[in-house]
Amino acid sequence: MFTLPEGLPVELNPLAFLVGTWSGVGVVSSKFVNAEEPIEQKFQQQLTFSVGTGNYITYHATSRLLGLATDGSEDIELPAELGFWHLVRNAESADHGPTLLPGSGEPSIKSAEDLEKLRNERGGFDIEASIIHPSGAYEFYSGQVKAGRIDMRTVPGSHMPGHLVEAGKAWGYAERMYGTLTQEGVNKLLW
Template identity: 35%
Template sequence: MFVIPDDLPIALTPFTFLLGSWSGSGVVSYPVEGAATTEIEFFQRVEFTPLSTGKLEYRSIVSDSQGALITQEQGYWMLAQISTADQPGPGLLPGSGKPMIETRDDLELLRNKNDGFEIEAIITNSDSVSELYFGQIKGARVDIATDAVLRSPNSKEYTAGQRMFGLVEGALLWAWDMAAIGSPLRSHASARLEKQVD
């Protein structure tokens, strides 16, 4: 069971099951070009923090079994909707401050034919890769796939990703498929995270 904070923007209501801090462990199993499949256990802490702008801030820290940092990610998740003059940006341009979704009826207008909501997420990791994801949130499940990948010419090859997050018996389970370093899109990592009480 999860509680909806009183001050949660209506636009973030579909994301309620993700809110808060989660930690747990998972497994990476992925072939590396010219070498055997890499298999390791990892530990992860994830935080989903609601912002007053109607966006969800995402942060992830992943370490190995010895506690050494593997990678960090951060980004923003939101309902997919066309920006208006009311929204801030680009750059530092202010908006009117009026939320695009003010009522539950406004939110319901965005529900898709699959009874979910279209979402987008921008995720940047400490390995000089940024991903733009599109997908949907339906009930307590998120399915997203990359629309674009931006990476430094100095980073390792990474061309596409698909991620799934779901709440199962109170635990947050996720799976990540990727196409990278010579391999086509395939299973890369998965984890089971438990909600942390602050």
């Protein structure tokens, strides 16, 4: 049985299934702007989602590409990703920021009834995620969370530094999917 993490703001209940540390192996498919075909590579990833001090969840991921040597023995450690995920809603005085300015007053979402007002016409909640890489690349995702599943895609305005474009590493967009399931009484996250 799933229980909400202690101290989780009501506003983050739709994202609660993410909270924790998850690891797994999968295949990533990447197609760069100038490439003929996508490149598919087996990878291992560890994700940590933690409750922040406001209306967001902090995301940290470490990854490695598996078996890239001809004998399949060499793994390549990749740079980490860091991000912040939240539900889409209007800004209010209780929110912290910009920069280091504290919020003032009470948040408007204090109950399940308040949260329901954010539900979209598709029955889910609109979300945004900002993910940054040590290279300076910045991915801004928009999507929705519904019934333990997140679908999101980068939006125009995601930042691609010039040095990556010049190196032929520019991409047009990215998509991510995260979902939860319970198998033999154990909660699992798929992505």
